Every structure is written in C-alpha cells, then in structure tokens.
Amino acid sequence: MRTTCRIVERVAETPSTVTLRFRYEPAAAPGQFIMLWIPGDDELPMSLSYLDGSVKGVTVKAMGSTSRHIQSIPEGAWVGVCGPYGNAFDLSPRRLLVVAGGSGAAVLAPAAEAVRHRGGTVTVALGATTSTELLFAERFRAMGASVHLATDDGTIGHPGFVTAVAGSLLESHSFDAVWTCGPEVMMRKVVDAANLREVPTVLAMERHMKCAIGLCDACAIGPYHVCVDGPVFPAAKVATLPEFGTFQRDASGRRIYRERASAPAR
Amino acid sequence: MGDLRVNLAGIPLRNPFLLASGIWGESGESLVSAWRHGAGGVVTKSIGAAPRAGYPNPTVESLDRWGFLNAMGLPNPGIDEYPREIEIARAAGVTVIGSIFAHDAREFADLGRRMAATGVQAIELNLSCPHAEGLGAEVGGTPAAVEEITRAVVSVVRVPVIAKITPNTSDPAGLAVAAERGGAAAVSAINTLRAMSIDVRLRRPTLAHRLGGLSGPAIKPVGLACVWQVFEKVKIPILGVGGIMTAEDALQYVMAGARAVQVGTAVAFDGIEVFDRLAPDLSALLDELGIETLEEAVGLAHELQSVPNSRHRGPDVLEAARRGAPTGNEPRRAPRT
Numbered sequence: 001m002r003t004t005c006r007i008v009e010r011v012a013e014t015p016s017t018v019t020l021r022f023r024y025e026p027a028a029a030p031g032q033f034i035m036l037w038i039p040g041d042d043e044l045p046m047s048l049s050y051l052d053g054s055v056k057g058v059t060v061k062a063m064g065s066t067s068r069h070i071q072s073i074p075e076g077a078w079v080g081v082c083g084p085y086g087n088a089f090d091l092s093p094r095r096l097l098v099v100a101g102g103s104g105a106a107v108l109a110p111a112a113e114a115v116r117h118r119g120g121t122v123t124v125a126l127g128a129t130t131s132t133e134l135l136f137a138e139r140f141r142a143m144g145a146s147v148h149l150a151t152d153d154g155t156i157g158h159p160g161f162v163t164a165v166a167g168s169l170l171e172s173h174s175f176d177a178v179w180t181c182g183p184e185v186m187m188r189k190v191v192d193a194a195n196l197r198e199v200p201t202v203l204a205m206e207r208h209m210k211c212a213i214g215l216c217d218a219c220a221i222g223p224y225h226v227c228v229d230g231p232v233f234p235a236a237k238v239a240t241l242p243e244f245g246t247f248q249r250d251a252s253g254r255r256i257y258r259e260r261a262s263a264p265a266r
Numbered sequence: 267m268g269d270l271r272v273n274l275a276g277i278p279l280r281n282p283f284l285l286a287s288g289i290w291g292e293s294g295e296s297l298v299s300a301w302r303h304g305a306g307g308v309v310t311k312s313i314g315a316a317p318r319a320g321y322p323n324p325t326v327e328s329l330d331r332w333g334f335l336n337a338m339g340l341p342n343p344g345i346d347e348y349p350r351e352i353e354i355a356r357a358a359g360v361t362v363i364g365s366i367f368a369h370d371a372r373e374f375a376d377l378g379r380r381m382a383a384t385g386v387q388a389i390e391l392n393l394s395c396p397h398a399e400g401l402g403a404e405v406g407g408t409p410a411a412v413e414e415i416t417r418a419v420v421s422v423v424r425v426p427v428i429a430k431i432t433p434n435t436s437d438p439a440g441l442a443v444a445a446e447r448g449g450a451a452a453v454s455a456i457n458t459l460r461a462m463s464i465d466v467r468l469r470r471p472t473l474a475h476r477l478g479g480l481s482g483p484a485i486k487p488v489g490l491a492c493v494w495q496v497f498e499k500v501k502i503p504i505l506g507v508g509g510i511m512t513a514e515d516a517l518q519y520v521m522a523g524a525r526a527v528q529v530g531t532a533v534a535f536d537g538i539e540v541f542d543r544l545a546p547d548l549s550a551l552l553d554e555l556g557i558e559t560l561e562e563a564v565g566l567a568h569e570l571q572s573v574p575n576s577r578h579r580g581p582d583v584l585e586a587a588r589r590g591a592p593t594g595n596e597p598r599r600a601p602r603t
Contacts, residue, residue, distance in 0.1 A: 001328055004467040035323070039468045043323030078468055080324070211326040215534045216338060217292035217311070223299045228537070251319035253292035253311070254343040 002037065002082045010075050013059060014133045017103060018071040019049060021057040024081050028056065029088035030111035031204060031232040035212050037080030038073065042066040045209040047107035047231070048084065049136075059135070061103035085212045086231050089202065091115055093177035097199070098124045098145070099166040099190045101182025105135040107204045107231075108181050109143075116143045124148065125169060127162025127182070131155035163189040170197050177202060184245040185258075191235045201235035208251055218249065268552025269559040270306075270545055274526050275426040275451035275503055277387050279361065281306035281545040282516065282560060286507055286530035287365040287390060287430070288312065288338065290538070294354025297362065304541040307361035309528060310352065312392040314367050314401075315377060317344040321475040327463050333482015333509065333531050335461050337397045337475035340367055345377055349384040356385050363428065367392040367401050371411075371418035378419035378427070388425050391415060391450075393441070394432035394457030396479040403432040403457070409444035416448030426451030428505065431496075433488055434460045439495040446500045454505040454528065455492045459485050482531040483509045490522050497523025497565050511535065513547035520560060521567035 009021040024034070028051040036058060037043040044066055050057030060070045073079065089111040096115050100108045105126060112122045122145035128134045129152045140147045149157025150165045158165050163186055170178070170193050178194045180187050181204035194201040207219035207226040214228035222241040224230065230238075238244055247255040270281040285308040290296040297308045320341030327335040342348065345366075355362050364386035368374040374391065381389050393406020393415065406412050412429060420427050429445035431438055433456040442453045458479025463472045471477075489508025496504055506524030510516050511532045519527050532540045548560070557563050 001330065002324070002465070002472060004465055037324055037472075039465075039470060041322070042474070080465070080468070080472070082324075082328070210320070210323060210338065210341075211336070211534075213326065213328065213334075213534045214537065215289055215326065215334070215336075215530075216341075217290040217296050218341070220290070220293040220296050223295050225296075249292065249343075250317075252317040252341050252343050254317050254347055 002080045004078055005081050007073055007075050007077050007079060008055060009057075010073070014128075014135055016062045016133060017059055017135055019057050019059045020070070020073060020079075021050065021055050022079065022081065023054055024056045025054050026084060028084035030091070030114050031088035031107060032084040032086050033231060034058065034081050034083035034085065036070065037082070038066065038069055039078065039080065041069050043080070044070070045085075045212060045227070047204070049106040049110060051110055059103065059106035082212065085227055087229070089114075089179065089232055091118055093175075094120045095174060095176045096120055096122050097166065097169060097173070097175040097178045098122060098140075099162060099178060099180040099182070100124065100135070101127045101162055101186045102129075102133070103135060104181030104204070105140075108179055109136045109139050111179065112140065112145060113143050116145065122146070123169060123173065123175070125150065125162050125165040127151070127165070127186075129153065161189075162186065163193065166190050167193045170194060170199065175199050179204070188239065188245045191239045194235070201239075203233050203235055203238060205230045205233055205238060208249060210251075218251070218253065220249065268549045268557060270549055272525055272560055274505070275388065275428070277307075277361065277426060279306040279526055281548070282520070282526040283541060283544045284309055284363065284505070284526060284528045285533070285541075286528035287392065289530040289533050292341075292343070292351070294351035297351070297355035297360055298358040300538055300541060301355070301358065301360040303538045304545050305529075306526070306545070307363060307387070308355065309363045309390055310348070310365050310386075311342050312340055312365040312367040312395065313342045313345050313348050313377070313381065314340065315345060315373060317347065318342055324472055324474055327472050327478070329463075329480075329482070329484070332484040333480060334534065335463055335473060335478040335480055336458070337473045337478035339475060340395060340398050340401060345380050352384045352386060362386045363388045363390050365390040365392055365430075367395065367398070369400055369405060371415045374415045375418040375422050379422045382423040382425050386425065388428055388451070389419065389423060390428040390430050390454060391419060392430055394430050396432065396434055396458055396460040397475055397477050403434055406441070407432060407435060409440050412441050413444040413448040416445050416450045420449035428452040428454055430454035430457055430507075432457050433492050438492045439499045442496040442500050442504075446502050450502060452503045452505060452525075453496060453500065454507055455496055456485070456489045456508045459488060481509070483511060485509045486515060486518075490518055493519055493522040493524050494568075497568065513544055513551050516544065516548055517551055517563065520563045521565070523565045523568065525561075525564050
C-alpha cells in the first residue's frame with residue numbers, strides 16, 4: 001500500500017547528492033528500499049539511508065531527470081512511499097570492510113552503523129570523483145569507523161580508484177566480510193580482491209525497477225529479481241552471472257551492454 | 267494421483283498451470299525458472315514490433331489481498347531482440363506460448379509469423395490489454411475485429427493460435443465466438459478489468475497512466491462467469507485466467523469450462539514457488555473428489571446444472587444419493603469412486 005508523506009527535511013550532502021527525510025512508520029532493516037513517487041513525474045527505487053525511528057530518509061544522486069526533480073523537492077511537499085521492499089544485510093560480521101563508490105554509501109552507511117551498534121569494527125574505503133563528492137565520510141567517522149578515502153582527481157586521499165584502497169586494506173587487515181555498493185566494474189574488482197583473501201563479499205545491486213514486488217521482471221538478473229531476492233546478494237550468487245558488469249536491461253527489457261549506446265526505448 | 271496432463275489444442279501440457287502473460291517473461295532465465303518450479307508452460311510477455319518502454323511509474327498499485335492495479339504499458343524488447351530470450355527457454359525444454367500485440371490485423375499477422383519462427387508451441391493474441399492506446403482491447407474489443415485479426419494470424423502460422431479476450435465488454439462470449447469463427451484453436455479469458463485508484467491527499471490517480479487493470483482474487487468471480495458463458499458458446503478449449511491463487515480456484519475454472527489455467531498475481535503474493543504446490547494440490551484435490559483425470563472435470567459444473575428440475579428435486583436427489591440409488595440426475599460423467 002502506498003503512503004502519502006510530507007518531506008520534513010532536505011539536506012544537500014554533496015554538490016550532486018541530496019537527502020530527503022519524511023515521516024514513514026513501517027519498520028525497515030538496513031539494505032531495504034522504498035519506491036519513492038514524485039506525483040506527476042515518476043517513481044524510483046531508493047535505498048533507505050536513514051531508517052531508525054519514524055522519520056526515514058533517502059539520499060539521492062543526480063542521475064536522470066527524475067532524480068534531479070527529486071533533489072529539488074522542497075520541505076513540506078508531498079511524496080508517495082511504498083515499502084519497505086527487498087532483503088537486508090546480515091549484521092553478524094564482527095570485522096567489516098565497507099567499500100563504497102559514489103552514492104553506494106547511501107545504503108551502506110546505515111548498515112555499517114548497525115554493525116557498530118552491535119559492537120563490530122568497521123573499516124571504510126570510500127571513493128568519489130572529487131573530495132566534495134565523498135558521501136557520508138563524516139557519518140562514517142562519527143560511528144567510529146576507520147575511514148580511507150580515494151578520489152579520481154586526487155583532491156584528497158588515494159589518487160585513483162577506491163578498489164586500490166580496498167585491495168591494500170584486504171592485504172593488511174583481517175575481515176569477516178566485505179560489503180560493497182557502487183558501479184559493477186568497481187564491485188567486480190572488490191569481489192576479486194576479497195576472493196584472493198577468501199573473505200565473503202556481499203553486494204547491494206541496482207537494476208531498472210518497475211513493480212518492486214516480483215511481478216514484472218524488469219529487474220531480473222540471472223534467475224533472480226533484485227526487488228525481492230535482493231537488493232543484497234552474496235557475491236557468489238550474482239558476480240558469477242554472465243550479465244554482471246556486462247549488461248543491464250532497459251525499461252523495455254532490452255539488454256543494454258556496457259559498450260553499447262544506451263538510447264532509452266520509447 | 268489425479269492425472270493433470272491435458273491436451274490443449276494439440277499441445278500436450280504436463281499440468282494445466284501456465285505462467286500468465288506479463289508476469290516475469292522479460293528474460294529467458296525467468297521463463298526457465300517458472301518451468302523449473304513446476305509450471306505446465308509459460309506465456310511470454312506480450313511482444314510488439316518495436317522495443318517499448320511502457321509507462322512511467324507508478325505502474326502498480328497494491329490492493330492488499332484483493333490483488334493489484336497495474337498499467338505497465340506493454341513494455342517489451344520487441345520482436346527483433348526477444349527471440350533470444352525464447353531460445354533460452356526452449357533450450358531448457360520449456361513449453362512456451364508467445365504472446366503478441368499489434369495495432370491491426372496486418373501487423374498481427376507479421377508478428378505472428380515472426381513469433382512462430384522462434385519455435386513457440388502456440389501464439390496468444392493480446393486482444394485485451396485494458397490500458398494501451400490503439401492496442402489490446404482497443405483493437406480487440408469487437409467481434410468483427412477479433413475475427414479479422416485471428417483469421418489474419420491463423421492464415422500465416424502453423425502453430426495453434428489462442429485469442430485472449432477482454433472482460434471489459436457486455437458480451438465477452440461473443441468475442442470468443444468470433445475468435446472461433448476466425449480459426450482460433452483456443453481462447454484465454456480473462457484479461458484484467460479496467461480499474462483505477464485515487465490518492466485524496468494528492469487529488470490525483472495513483473497510476474501514472476491513470477487507468478489500469480485489476481487482477482487477483484477480486485476478479486476471480488468475474489473470470490469464472492466469463493469462462494462459464496464462453497464454454498456454452500464455443501467448442502474450442504478455454505484457458506481460464508483471473509485470480510487463481512489455489513488449486514481449488516483452478517478447479518473452479520476447470521469445472522466452469524477451462525481446460526488449462528494461467529497464474530499471474532499469485533506469483534506476487536507467494537513467489538514463483540506457487541507453481542511448486544499448485545499441481546500437487548490439484549492432483550490431491552481430484553483424488554479427494556473421486557475424479558481420475560483433469561480432462562473429465564472440464565465443464566463438469568454445467569452438467570448437473572443442465573438436468574431439468576434438479577433445483578426442485580434437490581433434497582430428493584441428495585437423499586437418493588445417500589442411499590446409493592439412481593436419482594435420475596446423474597451427471598453424464600459421474601465422479602468415479
């Protein structure tokens with residue numbers, strides 16, 4: 001059932017990322033997502049970036065026209081919320097490595113907080129294009145995580161990809177689990193590095209999504225559906241699929257390969 | 267165990283439970299998954315001539331246990347790209363029925379020819395989507411159009427052609443008669459019922475397309491009535507669709523006249539695992555009722571009902587049955603014990 005909620009707070013997190021908070025009572029677990037409806041525009045799946053208590057939040061990166069529209073929603077405006085949907089992270093790891101690229105930190109931050117709350121240690125490898133785009137670096141520090149940064153332009157931290165930072169952390173420290181969210185090419189490298197150390201990796205996946213209830217097949221990946229079997233998957237389930245990092249389906253269900261122009265179907 | 271194998275217009279089905287069109291079916295792996303979970307076959311997403319993104323979200327509105335409203339807008343990768351998904355399913359041995367939609371009889375014939383070339387066992391004509399401009403029910407809403415389109419496809423393919431008719435009309439059975447006249451090998455009834463919902467705080471419809479279609483338990487009585495009426499008017503087999511959640515729902519459709527059924531909304535409620543239990547449950551139910559094969563249950567509810575004066579003689583009949591004496595009201599094919 002869809003609930004109509006008012007936006008109670010809007011926070012600009014980075015130049016391209018905005019958090020919207022709204023009152024939404026249903027309990028949710030870290031990893032789960034909602035469908036956020038912008039009346040008159042569209043409805044998108046959004047991981048919950050804040051989910052303790054009745055005021056929940058999503059953190060939205062400017063990608064297409066609808067996500068830009070979402071970012072401009074003022075406090076007091078109405079939105080529609082359905083959910084929470086999907087599965088959640090298993091919070092049992094005691095020594096956790098989090099590898100977040102771009103807006104991947106939105107789903108990983110609340111999950112890492114929950115692990116800290118249970119007494120686990122959290123190490124974070126956080127990457128972005130530039131220093132001002134690093135999402136939730138302060139939030140990770142505030143929860144008591146050890147935070148290691150990487151930026152493509154070298155404005156702060158390791159100059160280059162966050163996967164290099166993750167690789168050296170995996171060499172120098174012992175972890176029970178690696179959680180990662182970001183572009184699939186990035187997650188592929190994280191999975192490979194963790195496999196070398198035999199550390200189990202868990203991925204938060206993203207696919208084009210429509211119904212969110214396992215009916216329409218839009219978010220199919222191999223034999224799974226991201227909306228009901230995910231979005232949280234053990235790497236062993238999805239990183240071995242031929243389509244992982246290779247193609248995604250567009251709104252029409254066409255396979256869009258990474259090297260192919262992604263003209264949307266009309 | 268009750269024998270669930272049925273012959274649907276020449277297609278042997280291992281059981282009568284088919285995955286309904288529009289549910290899953292965008293990827294070949296999903297079709298295989300439905301089959302591995304026990305579906306007797308699958309109907310693909312409706313495929314058109316070109317890739318189609320469908321409508322913006324919200325495309326689905328949950329109505330709790332009643333079912334769902336949806337206005338997906340016929341998203342599909344198009345007939346150029348979709349055959350490779352069918353190939354994945356065919357390679358796994360899945361019984362595949364290819365669904366197609368088009369704007370007119372000529373386009374239907376062209377798509378039908380191309381769909382048949384993929385190796386599907388049958389073609390289902392989407393003459394009934396309730397929320398697509400110039401498509402679905404808008405082209406298949408009259409007997410004349412149903413007959414013309416059916417004939418156009420039947421004349422260019424060798425596989426059986428199934429017409430899926432709309433309930434959003436005063437005479438659904440008339441559409442089935444037209445399909446039979448056009449050469450359809452079978453008819454599917456029903457598609458979703460035109461429906462909508464409104465958010466009072468936002469003062470607007472909740473579906474982006476405003477109008478959509480209602481599926482799920484709420485429409486089962488409507489589907490049963492349609493199948494009942496169609497059974498009395500046509501000789502071709504019927505696929506019952508609409509709100510089938512359990513084996514007993516399916517048997518109701520069969521007794522109303524369906525030879526096979528399609529399952530859609532139940533996949534959202536119970537997951538694809540619903541197919542794991544439907545066939546064994548139906549087999550057990552047939553045993554319980556003393557019915558040996560599903561085939562002999564087709565249309566069974568019409569037979570007792572057709573005995574003259576049975577309504578008035580009801581108590582006598584029951585009393586006679588208790589004594590094991592002939593009542594004069596025996597159905598033509600009495601349940602065997």
